[in-house]
Amino acid sequence: MIPGVSRSGATIMGAMIFGVDRKVATEFSFFLAIPTIGSACLYDIYKNFAILSFDDFELILVGVIASFISSLIVIKWLLKFISTHSFASFGYYRIVIGLLILFVSL
Secondary structure, eight states, X not given: OOTTOXXXXXXXXHHHHTTOOHHHHHHHHHHHHHXXXXXXXXXXXXXXXXXXXXXXHHHHHHHHHHHHHHHHHHHHHHHHHHHHSOSHHHHHHHHHHHHHHHHHHO
């Protein structure tokens, strides 16, 4: 892994280099995130199992449902946005932030 390179950005750009449509590349990137995020969640549960309580189950369930619903809304919006806009603004943002972090860290 290269610091500062996002997994989703790398998979989207890699797919686009091979001629895949922007929207399809973005959908593929989201599908690739499922095992990564799922594994991270399972590892976090395993690591913190001793401090989890059944009393917290309802609170955790509400959090899972809320995050699932909000992610569906955001992903739907992003796929619609990607189908009509390019990645140029995101690229410029990454370059500016990267240069700013580099400048601040010197």
